[in-house]
Amino acid sequence: MAEVEKKEEEVAAIEMSMRRRTFRVLLGIFLILFVYALYFAKDFFLPVVLAFMLALTLSPIVRVLSWRGVPAPLSATLLVLVSFTGLSIMGFLLSGPVLDLVNDAPKIGRELRERVSEIRGPLTRFVEASEEIENVTESGNEPDVQKVVIAQPGIVSRAAGNLLSFGTTVAVTLVLSLFLLASGSLFYEKMVQSFDLMSDKKRALRVVYDVEREISRYLLTVALINSGLGVAVGLCCWAVGLPTPFVWGVAAALLNFLPYVGSLIGIVLVGIISVVTFDTLATAMVAPLLYFACTAIEGQFVTPLVVGRRLEINAVAIFIAIAFWSWLWGFAGALLAVPILVIVKVFCDNFEVMRSFGNFLGAQHTNDTE
Structure with missing residues (x-):
């Protein structure tokens, strides 16, 4: 009898192990297919995720206004309209300076090469030697060989396509976030209705509200902190006389959503513009140092103190x-x-x-x- 029970336990253990392995394999396949879906359906998933992020960010404001008697659809509409207006104004203000920077990119590159010419002498000789080798190699090719160049879309057509895609993403994001904010607790009610026991309903509702409260507070707080950082960086760039300080303030606010990497990118970009703008290297280092100081204060003191x-x-x-x-x-x-x-x-x-x-x-x- 003991041997039979032992064999049954071994069979049960083997079955449990097989089930776990099957579950892991199926989970791995699901994750791979999910990543492929996210990659190939980017145009669909990106505005949806952005809408949920925006809805979570603005949901505390909608809830506070609802406590004061403002209906959720009205407050959601006002918030989405304010967001759309703010994005439109910011896009309009940024369009001119950004286009000027893009047009001046070759000039900025030439001036930057001139400023650092004393430290890139060996690199220049290496590049020239590489170009000479390439020219000799190309000159040795047979004259009958023809190079086929595939025509690429023009800059104007690519820009128009990107602008149309960006506009569609913004429109879908704003409309979907409006519906999410206006719906209030509809999704939570549907979720609770899927449980049978009252204890499970209460637990699910408590977990969902805790998750939503923590995420919404985090997103809203971080968005406000990054906006404050953008204002500080913009004022510092304006104080030292850096061109287009508004652009660098907005860039600092956006790049700060990328911890470590974003601040480094912003400091490098501001440093490049400073080098080609100011006459001396000491003066050119003021703007990136101020940028670094602002991000250091934000990262070491403000965010840990406010967010926790x-x-x-x-x-x-x-x-x-x-x-x-x-x-x-x-x-x-x-x-x-x-x-x-x-x-x-x-x-x-x-x-x-x-x-x-x-x-x-x-x-x-x-x-x-x-």
């Missing part, structure tokens, strides 16, 4: 997320990488089965402060 350290993500996870989402959706994906990572961490912290993964995503001192 519970939702901090470790640097390795941040770099992996930025690399993955930038490969998947380009610059927009890079900007969304950290907010998506924070959303994943909040979900993991609120579900026991995923808490270990949430702890992996968190910073080293997360457990000490909770």
Whole structure:
């Protein structure tokens, strides 16, 4: 009898092991197919994710206004209209300076090469030698060989296509976020109705509200902090006499959604413009140093004090997320990488089965402060 029970236990263990392996294989296949879907259906998923992010960011404002008697559809409409107006005004103000920077890019490149000519002498000789070798190689080709060049779309057509795609993304994002904000707690009610037991309904509702509250507060707070950083950087650039300070302020606010990487990119760009704008190297270093000071104060004092350290993500996870989402959706994906990572961490912290993964995503001192 004991041997029969032992064999049954072994069979049960083998079946459980097979089930786990099957589940892992199916999960891996699902993740691969999901990533492929995100990549090839970017034009659909990107505005949807942006709409959910915008709705989560503005949901605390809608809730506060609803407590004061303002209907959710009215407050949602006003907020979306204000967002659209702000984006339109910002786009209009940025269009001129950005076009000027694009048109002046060759001139900026020449001036930058002139300024750093004393430290690029060996590199110049290497490039010239490479060009001479390439010319000798091409001159040795047979005269009958013809080069076929595939005509590429013109700059105007590419710009028109990109502008149309950008406009469509913005329109879908704003309309979908309007419906999400105006619907109020409709999605939560539908979710609760899917459970049978009252205890499960209460637990699901509590978890959903906790997740929404943490994410919305984080997104809204970080958006306000980044806006303040953009204002500070813009004022610093204006104070030192850097051209188009408004552009660098907006760039600082957007790039700050990319921890570590964004501030480095902003400092390098401001440094390049400073080098070609000012006469001396000492004067040119003032603007990037002020940019660095603003980001250091924001990263070391303002954000930890206002947001807290519970939702901090470790640097390795941040770099992996930025690399993955930038490969998947380009610059927009890079900007969304950290907010998506924070959303994943909040979900993991609120579900026991995923808490270990949430702890992996968190910073080293997360457990000490909770």
